[in-house]
């Protein structure tokens with residue numbers, strides 16, 4: 001369970017982690033600058049388990065995986081958005097950051113609400129409002145990757161199993 | 164013959180998945196023809212590749228590593244990223260490694276190098292990898308970990324996209340380029356209007372568009388949220404591909420595919436190209452595009468002519484044409500960055516670089532540079548920039564308070580000369596009047 005941080009539409013990867021920080025992929029450094037150009041107070045105040053909630057097209061723009069890493073590194077448990085840009089969506093699953101597409105949750109949540117996300121059940125609960133929403137399941141292969149903990153362990157297991 | 168009519172995108176994915184046909188929405192695993200990463204995305208991919216326990220890339224001939232974003236190294240950290248990529252390229256004996264001075268921006272470089280061909284599945288660790296679709300291939304951007312998996316296995320899982328068909332009609336007017344067509348489309352459908360889809364560009368207007376302008380069309384598929392952009396190969400495509408294969412001696416054969424009559428489209432958008440003016444995207448979304456004559460008067464601090472969107476030879480020729488014998492306005496700093504070593508050399512031979520320099524512009528070595536606000540022209544607080552690149556997001560080119568207007572190279576150069584956003588013909592007309600007086 002964590003607090004919701006609510007943002008609007010088209011939160012692009014340039015504001016999630018600006019290019020001036022792309023000379024590293026050290027998760028702690030990236031986390032310290034997460035969302036810096038959109039919400040300068042975020043990185044210092046976010047607590048492990050908090051949930052980012054946003055409108056449509058979250059993570060649009062640059063393919064920089066640093067964006068998903070910065071949020072995961074900052075302790076964000078999940079991103080719930082009305083919709084996601086596809087590269088960010090894949091990146092998040094690949095690095096083990098939970099992502100749920102749920103327009104109703106995005107509309108019905110305010111910053112500071114207590115929110116709980118269950119990726120396996122595909123549900124978002126807003127405890128402050130007593131509401132529960134369910135989301136579309138991921139494609140089977142993406143579920144498999146998410147359950148493995150990301151694409152690195154998933155490929156590792158397959159390579160180890162041999163052709 | 165497949166039973167259900169297929170789009171070109173379905174046909175390419177089916178061929179690479181070893182299937183006779185595929186349907187939108189299903190997940191397929193495809194063989195990859197070319198995998199690409201750059202100096203920002205390759206180092207993280209190398210790290211993931213090692214953590215996956217992989218020892219060798221699946222095929223050294225099918226990997227391109229391109230130094231483009233922070234080159235020449237802008238600081239010690241970016242020099243280290245470059246070293247990581249260089250060391251991996253040497254260790255793995257990567258066939259297509261382009262270091263500083265030998266390549267340029269990947270999305271202009273790989274078509275020039277005949278490394279991406281019609282019919283291919285191309286996976287690039289850069290969001291503008293959708294650019295290559297102008298050649299009639301399926302091409303999309305991914306993050307570093309996805310790319311690492313491709314390097315290790317030669318395969319990728321993909322959800323077969325639905326296709327949005329865009330039909331352009333009529334001949335574009337003076338100073339109207341591929342950039343204006345795609346900005347007009349994004350203004351119509353929105354920044355996620357083609358989310359998860361393939362954008363297939365069609366119509367009689369394409370016959371008027373050079374390969375350079377077509378590559379701009381597909382380049383900005385990602386700015387509409389699309390997975391890919393594609394143009395079925397025609398005479399223009401094949402003449403370009405043949406010329407580049409001959410020039411580079413690369414023998415891999417193109418596979419020419421087209422959408423079937425009756426293929427299913429999720430949506431069709433029509434654009435009257437003959438009625439379009441040059442377009443300008445106001446801050447801070449590409450969808451805020453309007454005809455240049457509707458832009459409010461705005462003083463300009465910086466003009467950037469560069470990036471994978473508009474730094475090909477056609478773009479530089481058009482910019483030089485608008486410039487004529489004028490000078491850059493004293494209060495404006497203009498920077499011209501040819502996209503690749505080959506474009507740079509050709510522009511040099513044609514005298515374009517000298518003309519830009521004589522007019523007071525800064526001309527530099529190929530790099531992404533100012534496009535991503537990393538170096539070579541970072542914007543300060545409250546500054547206004549007209550850029551030929553593809554993203555005007557908050558903070559993209561520097562300080563979050565800076566404002567970026569996207570435009571084609573004719574409009575950008577006109578702004579450099581006039582010191583404000585004007586129609587390119589205003590600049591040319593002024594000169595004509597001056598010449599008469």
Ligand code: SF4
Nearest residue numbers: 291470471531534535
């Ligand atoms: S020129 Fe800009 S948009 Fe194109 S690859 Fe480089 S940073 Fe990305």
